[in-house]
Structure formats: C-alpha cells, structure tokens
Amino acid sequence: MGDEVTRASLATSIAIAVVTLLLFFPLIQDSVVKPRLYDGSVNELGRYAFTFDAYEYIEENSENPVIAIGSSKMREIFNGITIGENTTFDGDFFNLAYAGDKPYIRMIEIDAIIELNPKLIIIEIGANTFSSIPQPLDEGSIQRMSQLMALNTEWGKQSWENILFQEDVKLLPMERSEQVLHTASLTPESLEKTLSYELEITEKPYSCDPIIGNVRCVPLQNDENYNYEAYIQYPTQFRNSLKLIKEGKSPLTIEEFYGERLDNYLDGSYHNSEGVENRNQIAFEFMLESLTNANIPVLLVGLPYNPVLIDRLDDGQWDYYNLTSSTYADMDGIVVHDLIWNDYWVEEDFNDFTHASREGEVKFASFISPLIDSILVGD
Amino acid sequence: MDFITTDYYFWFLPIVFLATFTIGHKKRRKQILILLASSYVFFWLASGWHILLLFVSTITDWTASKKIHNSDDPRYRKRWLRGSLIINLGLLGLFKYLDFLIQSLNWVTLKLANSPEIDTFGLLLPVGISFYTFQTMSYTIDVYNRKNKPYEDFLSFSCYAAFFPQLVAGPIVRADHFEKEIEKVLSPSSMRIRLGLTLIVYGLAKKLIIADNMAVHVNTIFDDVEGLTNIGLVWWGALAFGIQIYCDFSAYTDIAIGSAHLLGITLPENFDSPYTATSPQDFWRKWHISLSTWLRDYLYIPLGGSRNGPQVMFFALMTTMLLGGLWHGASWNFVLWGLIHGLLLIIHRVVKQNNIVKSLYDSKPRTITMMGWIVTQYFIFMTWLIFRLEDSSILKPALKSYIGIGSHWDTQEMLEHLPEIKFLTFGIAILFICGHLLSSRIGGFKHWISRQKPLMWGVLIGTMIGLSLTLRPAETADFIYFRF
Numbered sequence: 001m002g003d004e005v006t007r008a009s010l011a012t013s014i015a016i017a018v019v020t021l022l023l024f025f026p027l028i029q030d031s032v033v034k035p036r037l038y039d040g041s042v043n044e045l046g047r048y049a050f051t052f053d054a055y056e057y058i059e060e061n062s063e064n065p066v067i068a069i070g071s072s073k074m075r076e077i078f079n080g081i082t083i084g085e086n087t088t089f090d091g092d093f094f095n096l097a098y099a100g101d102k103p104y105i106r107m108i109e110i111d112a113i114i115e116l117n118p119k120l121i122i123i124e125i126g127a128n129t130f131s132s133i134p135q136p137l138d139e140g141s142i143q144r145m146s147q148l149m150a151l152n153t154e155w156g157k158q159s160w161e162n163i164l165f166q167e168d169v170k171l172l173p174m175e176r177s178e179q180v181l182h183t184a185s186l187t188p189e190s191l192e193k194t195l196s197y198e199l200e201i202t203e204k205p206y207s208c209d210p211i212i213g214n215v216r217c218v219p220l221q222n223d224e225n226y227n228y229e230a231y232i233q234y235p236t237q238f239r240n241s242l243k244l245i246k247e248g249k250s251p252l253t254i255e256e257f258y259g260e261r262l263d264n265y266l267d268g269s270y271h272n273s274e275g276v277e278n279r280n281q282i283a284f285e286f287m288l289e290s291l292t293n294a295n296i297p298v299l300l301v302g303l304p305y306n307p308v309l310i311d312r313l314d315d316g317q318w319d320y321y322n323l324t325s326s327t328y329a330d331m332d333g334i335v336v337h338d339l340i341w342n343d344y345w346v347e348e349d350f351n352d353f354t355h356a357s358r359e360g361e362v363k364f365a366s367f368i369s370p371l372i373d374s375i376l377v378g379d
Numbered sequence: 380m381d382f383i384t385t386d387y388y389f390w391f392l393p394i395v396f397l398a399t400f401t402i403g404h405k406k407r408r409k410q411i412l413i414l415l416a417s418s419y420v421f422f423w424l425a426s427g428w429h430i431l432l433l434f435v436s437t438i439t440d441w442t443a444s445k446k447i448h449n450s451d452d453p454r455y456r457k458r459w460l461r462g463s464l465i466i467n468l469g470l471l472g473l474f475k476y477l478d479f480l481i482q483s484l485n486w487v488t489l490k491l492a493n494s495p496e497i498d499t500f501g502l503l504l505p506v507g508i509s510f511y512t513f514q515t516m517s518y519t520i521d522v523y524n525r526k527n528k529p530y531e532d533f534l535s536f537s538c539y540a541a542f543f544p545q546l547v548a549g550p551i552v553r554a555d556h557f558e559k560e561i562e563k564v565l566s567p568s569s570m571r572i573r574l575g576l577t578l579i580v581y582g583l584a585k586k587l588i589i590a591d592n593m594a595v596h597v598n599t600i601f602d603d604v605e606g607l608t609n610i611g612l613v614w615w616g617a618l619a620f621g622i623q624i625y626c627d628f629s630a631y632t633d634i635a636i637g638s639a640h641l642l643g644i645t646l647p648e649n650f651d652s653p654y655t656a657t658s659p660q661d662f663w664r665k666w667h668i669s670l671s672t673w674l675r676d677y678l679y680i681p682l683g684g685s686r687n688g689p690q691v692m693f694f695a696l697m698t699t700m701l702l703g704g705l706w707h708g709a710s711w712n713f714v715l716w717g718l719i720h721g722l723l724l725i726i727h728r729v730v731k732q733n734n735i736v737k738s739l740y741d742s743k744p745r746t747i748t749m750m751g752w753i754v755t756q757y758f759i760f761m762t763w764l765i766f767r768l769e770d771s772s773i774l775k776p777a778l779k780s781y782i783g784i785g786s787h788w789d790t791q792e793m794l795e796h797l798p799e800i801k802f803l804t805f806g807i808a809i810l811f812i813c814g815h816l817l818s819s820r821i822g823g824f825k826h827w828i829s830r831q832k833p834l835m836w837g838v839l840i841g842t843m844i845g846l847s848l849t850l851r852p853a854e855t856a857d858f859i860y861f862r863f
Contacts, residue, residue, distance in 0.1 A: 005568070005573050007569050009833050010573055012837070013836045013840075014576075014837070015837065016833055016836070017836070017837040017838075017840040017841040017844070018837075018841065019837070019841065020837055020838050020840070020841025020842055020845070021845050023841075024841060024845030024849075025849075028849050181848060184849040185849075185853065187850060188592075188849075188851075188852060192802055192803045195802040195803060195806065196802055199802065201802070
C-alpha cells in the first residue's frame with residue numbers, strides 16, 4: 001500500500017474529503033433538517049424556516065413580485081390571490097408573514113429581500129413593531145434568529161450585523177461555521193422525528209393537510225399535495241374562533257373571550273410599544289433605510305383590529321405607535337397607510353381579536369389594491 | 380486539552396507536525412526535543428502542575444535503570460529496583476488510592492467501633508498517572524531482568540515517558556518498541572499521513588456519534604433507581620454502556636495511534652473487536668491489549684502463571700484481575716469488577732478442561748463457539764454494570780434485574796424512561812453491532828478505509844467528519860479512561 005499513496009494521491013484524497021464535507025452539510029440540511037423545520041416538529045413554527053427558500057423561488061419564478069411581511073395579522077389578512085385579482089398591476093403577490101414577527105428578528109432577511117429586488121414590499125406596522133425585546137435575549141428569540149441566520153442564503157453580506165446589540169452577538173452564531181453547526185445541531189432531533197414518523201410510532205405535531213392544515217406547518221416546494229405557489233400567495237389560515245364561540249362550538253363563552261382573555265391580550269408586551277427607541281425600532285428603521293437605499297418602494301400598513309379590542313384600549317395606549325409611524329410618511333420611497341383607526345371594520349371581519357376572517361381579507365384587498373396600483377402603476 | 384477539543388486539531392497537532400518536520404527536518408535529536416517539549420505542553424494544558432509528577436517519575440526510572448544496568452551486584456540492583464517501584468507506586472498510591480483507603484478505613488471503623496472519622500485529603504487525580512506509571516515501571520523492571528538495555532540518552536527516554544498521544548490514556552507502550560520507533564530520523568510517508576488521518580477521523584466518529592449518544596441513554600437510565608426493575612431497560616443500559624465504553628476508549632486509542640502516525644511513530648493496537656470474544660480469556664486478548672499484556676508480563680507470570688499447577692494459576696489469575704480492577708479506579712466496584720472477571724477466567728479454565736465440554740466442542744464446534752460467545756458477552760455486559768455503577772443503591776437493583784430477579788418486561792415503560800432521542804440511538808447501536816461483527820472479518824474498518832482509492836477515501840472521510848458534527852449530542856462527554 002505504501003507505494004500506492006503518493007503525495008499527489010494524498011493531496012487528492014484530502015481535497016475530495018474537504019469537498020465531500022462541504023457538500024455534506026447542505027445535503028443534510030435539505031434532506032433531514034428542513035423537512036422537520038418546515039412541519040414544525042423541531043421549531044414549532046415552520047414559517048421561520050421557509051422564507052429564504054421562498055425568496056429564491058420567487059426570484060426564479062416571478063418577474064414582478066410584491067412581497068408582504070409582518071406578523072400573523074399580515075399572514076391572515078393578505079390574500080395574494082385576491083389582491084392579484086383586484087389590482088391592475090401585472091404582478092404576483094406573496095405573503096411571507098409569520099407569527100410573532102419582530103423587526104429585530106426579521107432584519108436578518110433584509111439582504112435576501114434586497115437581492116430579490118421586489119417591485120414593492122408591504123410591511124406591517126403596529127404597536128407590536130415597537131414592542132420590547134427581553135434583555136438578555138430570550139431563548140425563543142435566540143432560536144429563531146439562529147435558525148434564520150443559519151438558513152440565510154445571503155450569508156456573505158450580513159448587513160444587519162452592526163444593528164445587533166453586543167450582548168446578543170455573544171449568544172448568536174455570527175460566523176458561517178457556527179451557523180452551519182447550528183443547523184447540524186438540529187440533525188439528531190430531526191432524524192429522530194423522521195424515524196418515528198416513518199415507523200409510524202408518533203404522528204406529526206401539526207397537520208400538514210393542504211385543506212385543513214395547521215398554520216405551523218409549511219409545505220416543502222416539492223410536496224406533491226400542495227400547490228406551493230398558491231401557498232406562498234395565500235398561506236394556511238387560522239380557523240374562525242369567534243364564529244365557533246358565537247355558535248357555541250367552543251368551550252369558551254363570548255363573555256370569557258371578551259373578558260379576562262382580551263384584558264390579558266391588551267396587557268401583553270408584544271401587543272404594545274415599549275415607548276422608547278428600542279432594538280425593534282432601530283432594526284425596523286434599518287430595514288426601511290436599507291430598502292429605500294436599494295430603491296425598493298415600501299408600503300407600511302397599519303393592520304386593522306377587531307373593533308371590540310380598539311374600544312377597550314386605554315387612552316393614549318398606542319400613542320407611541322401613532323407618533324412614530326407618522327414620521328415614516330416623510331421618508332422618500334415610503335408610503336404609510338394606517339387601517340387601524342378607521343371605522344370600516346366590523347366584528348365579522350375577524351376570526352378573533354386581531355386576525356382577519358375571509359370577509360376581512362376581501363375588505364382588506366379592496367382597500368390595499370388601489371393603493372398598490374397607485375404606487376406601481378400610477379393613478 | 381484533550382482529543383475532542385478543537386484546539387488540538389486546529390493548532391496543537393498542526394504546529395507539532397510542522398515543527399517536527401521543518402525545524403527538525405532530518406535532525407533526529409531536534410525532532411525528539413520537539414516531541415518532548417510539545418508533550419510537556421500538552422500535559423501541562425491537560426493537568427497543570429501535575430506535570431511535576433511525570434518529571435519525578437521520569438527522573439526516577441532513568442536514574443534507577445542506569446544504576447541497575449551498570450551494576451552486577453544483585454543487592455544493589457534490587458535496592459534500586461525497589462526504590463523505583465516505591466516512588467512510582469507511592470505517587471500512584473498517594474494520588475489515586477489514599478483517599479479511598481481512608482474512606483474504607485472510616486467505613487470499617489465506623490461499623491466496628493465509634494472511632495473518630497479521618498479526613499480525606501481530596502487530592503485531584505493526575506491525568507494519565509496510571510498509564511505513565513505502568514509504562515516507566517515496566518522499563519525499569521525490563522532493565523532489571525536484563526530483558527532490555529536502558530535508553531542511551533535522557534532525551535529519548537523522557538520522550539518515551541511523556542509522548543503526548545498515548546500519555547493520558549494509553550496504549551501502554553513498551554520501552555523497546557518506542558526506542559525502535561525513534562532510533563532513526565522521523566519521516567512520515569504519505570501512506571502514514573493518510574493512515575493517521577483515517578484513524579483520527581475514525582476515532583472522532585466513534586467517540587462523537589456512538590459513544591456520546593450512548594452516554595446520554597446510559598446516564599438517564601442509571602441516574603436513579605426508578606425503572607431499574609424493568610429488565611429491558613437494564614439490558615439496554617448495560618448494552619449501551621458496553622458500546623459507549625468500547626467506542627470511547629478505542630476512539631481515544633485510534634486518535635492516539637493516528638496522531639503518532641502523523642509524527643512518524645507507530646503505536647501498538649489496543650483492541651481487536653472485543654465483543655466477538657467467545658470466552659473470557661479471548662475477551663482479555665482483545666480488550667485493552669496493552670494493559671492485559673502488561674498485567675500478564677509483570678504480574679500474572681511473576682506470581683506463578685499457568686505452569687505451576689492449577690492452584691497457583693487460580694491465585695495468580697485472581698490477584699492479577701483484582702489488581703487490574705483496582706488499577707481502573709479507587710473504588711470497591713472496580714475491585715468487584717476485577718473479582719468477577721477473575722472468577723470468569725477461572726471458571727472458563729475449569730470448564731475448558733472438562734472432558735464432556737471437550738467432546739461436545741469436537742463434535743459441534745460452531746454451536747459451542749456460538750454458545751461461548753453468547754455466555755461470554757452476557758457476563759461481559761453484566762460486569763459493565765459493575766464498572767459503571769459506583770453507587771451500590773443503584774448497582775444492586777440493576778444487577779438483580781439483569782439476571783432476572785424481581786424484574787419485569789414493559790416496552791412502553793422502557794421507551795418512556797429513555798431520553799427524547801431514542802430511535803436514532805437504537806439505530807446507531809444496531810449499526811455498531813453489525814459493523815463490529817463485520818469489522819473483525821475484514822481486519823478492521825479503519826484499515827479498510829485507509830486502503831481505499833483517493834475518491835472513495837475522500838468521500839468516506841468527509842462523510843465521517845460530517846456525521847460526527849451532525850449526529851453528536853448537545854453535550855460531549857469526557858473520555859471515560861481519563862479518570863484512570
């Protein structure tokens with residue numbers, strides 16, 4: 001054997017090992033980890049794993065994309081198919097919103113969005129945009145941010161690095177090698193879940209049925225049961241809880257729903273602005289600046305709430321939001337359209353306190369479509 | 380520093396490699412000096428001031444061996460041998476066994492009379508002391524027995540005593556073997572480098588993928604007595620620990636041998652597919668070979684060996700195994716472990732001499748061999764419980780369950796008791812068992828891999844590194860034999 005291993009063959013052997021290793025991680029990520037991230041088995045919310053793939057898909061398949069991002073409010077109200085039918089602009093409308101969206105987390109996607117270069121980006125703005133972020137960063141945010149950083153297709157740029165607070169940098173995988181190892185660390189759990197599903201020992205935690213699926217499950221691009229493009233235009237929706245309560249088909253009564261439950265909701269830190277220029281606000285303004293610098297038009301939309309909730313707000317509870325959001329209207333390339341405070345919205349437009357029902361979706365499309373046309377086509 | 384830290388692979392080993400073959404290019408003494416210096420740096424990083432103990436041991440055996448070699452006076456020679464043994468075993472006894480002795484004494488006196496309890500010293504066990512002590516002692520004994528000549532220069536001997544790849548957890552290398560390895564200028568061939576890299580990656584894969592995943596299950600199962608009446612759980616725990624300890628220890632050995640190959644030095648093998656053993660004697664020929672041969676040469680044979688009748692042989696076997704058990708750790712469970720292995724070896728010798736067994740073997744060799752394998756492995760894995768469980772309140776119910784006393788089978792309960800990642804670990808165990816049985820037939824997977832063509836080698840090595848980084852559990856366990 002000694003004669004067979006020359007220096008050249010040793011070098012070739014090592015080079016092949018390095019190439020194999022470099023190919024190994026994406027292969028494991030795509031074939032083992034991503035399916036379990038998408039269906040929420042590992043991370044509870046599949047949509048935190050799918051956006052970068054969606055941006056790539058859109059870049060390859062749409063000439064005039066319009067992207068909507070924001071929280072579950074946006075995910076439930078922005079029906080890209082309906083909006084497409086209502087606009088004269090010849091484009092495709094994609095809904096890439098996810099529950100619990102925070103600018104400090106979402107900013108990780110900014111380089112991929114700029115790379116995609118959409119015709120328009122529609123961003124949700126609300127009191128939650130300026131909500132507080134725990135210090136030190138909570139486990140959930142670390143997990144979501146680490147996951148997005150690891151899946152980031154534009155990892156060579158990381159323009160948002162300087163926006164991160166130093167104490168957070170220590171908790172996050174900043175280097176590419178750390179990001180790769182972060183995905184790698186999810187492999188055992190992903191493999192375990194895959195084995196238990198394949199052996200039919202356990203069931204998936206969330207239904208991925210295209211019709212009655214759970215919002216936490218996202219279809220893979222190659223899933224034959226789904227029309228992927230339709231999904232990214234109009235994702236799986238919540239059921240109408242309010243209707244079920246009113247019909248007596250829920251363990252909750254309407255009094256309970258609008259009682260302590262609503263009070264707790266209105267007290268929640270995520271639904272209120274912190275009232276100071278915090279990390280979320282800094283990240284949000286960084287995103288706006290990055291997008292306008294890249295000449296991507298931005299439409300900021302204040303999404304509506306169930307009027308019962310609006311009536312229960314304390315005086316001045318969302319003043320910080322009102323004050324701050326109005327300042328963005330003065331920035332070039334940004335249009336602000338606030339639907340929170342107008343009187344068009346009725347209880348039936350919502351599934352619960354905040355998420356739009358089918359009726360709400362249609363109403364929203366009728367409001368937003370002319371606005372999109374005015375930005376993209378002209379009056 | 381140890382073999383699972385990135386520092387070792389990203390700076391320590393590359394620097395030593397480059398220094399040895401650039402600064403020390405074609406200059407043997409410089410190469411030895413570099414290896415010695417790097418070994419002391421490695422040991423200092425791993426064990427701090429305990430480096431002084433290594434130095435004392437080195438000086439002692441260097442001086443004693445020279446005095447012994449240069450004298451023809453038997454009494455003078457014996458005096459120096461005794462001196463060397465007293466210092467070596469004294470240091471080992473002080474740091475490894477003193478607190479154990481005090482605790483045992485306290486226990487006995489507390490049981491017999493209300494005498495005051497003696498405080499223990501709480502001395503930290505110096506890393507690798509059991510290994511390098513045995514190594515340097517064997518050198519002096521060999522010189523005393525005129526089996527070997529002493530090293531010609533102090534530098535080479537110091538390097539033998541401290542050589543970093545095998546310093547901490549073996550293999551225990553004989554002085555004459557190492558001397559031959561370093562007598563010429565070190566020059567690693569491409570073949571050696573490829574073999575070295577193969578062994579390192581193979582060892583890392585065994586440690587990170589198999590041993591550490593098994594450790595998660597073992598630690599959960601034996602964390603408390605709950606569930607230990609479930610025979611399935613205890614059997615799985617014993618099997619998982621058996622796999623863990625083999626993959627952990629043999630991984631260390633592979634990395635040690637691989638690192639040494641990169642530096643142009645060949646170290647002896649320490650394992651030969653031990654779970655294919657068909658008798659206790661066979662097991663000790665395949666498990667921790669460098670220790671078992673050391674015990675054979677420096678304890679079993681001097682105690683009488685097998686040529687002085689059965690009674691002497693049984694005494695020598697039992698004493699060797701008891702001390703071998705105690706060598707592993709200062710705890711009664713290791714003594715018990717050695718005792719059971721001693722008994723197994725004695726029973727095997729007795730059974731082997733039985734005429735009925737002999738005739739059965741002659742008529743149905745395959746069946747008897749298979750039965751031998753099953754019985755041997757059953758007891759080997761049982762002894763792993765004793766090895767693993769120092770706490771008798773956990774060991775007793777585990778042993779009772781293992782042999783079926785007061786135990787029950789409940790698959791659902793077993794699965795509920797295991798950690799979240801279970802099917803993956805079962806899969807790894809099944810692959811290990813198949814691989815272990817197959818490996819012995821092809822002369823070892825690692826050697827098979829190192830013989831492959833560049834394309835195949837590269838793909839296998841790249842994949843093994845990738846799997847090591849993706850399948851390792853969140854917590855990496857220390858090498859088990861670091862404690863010894």
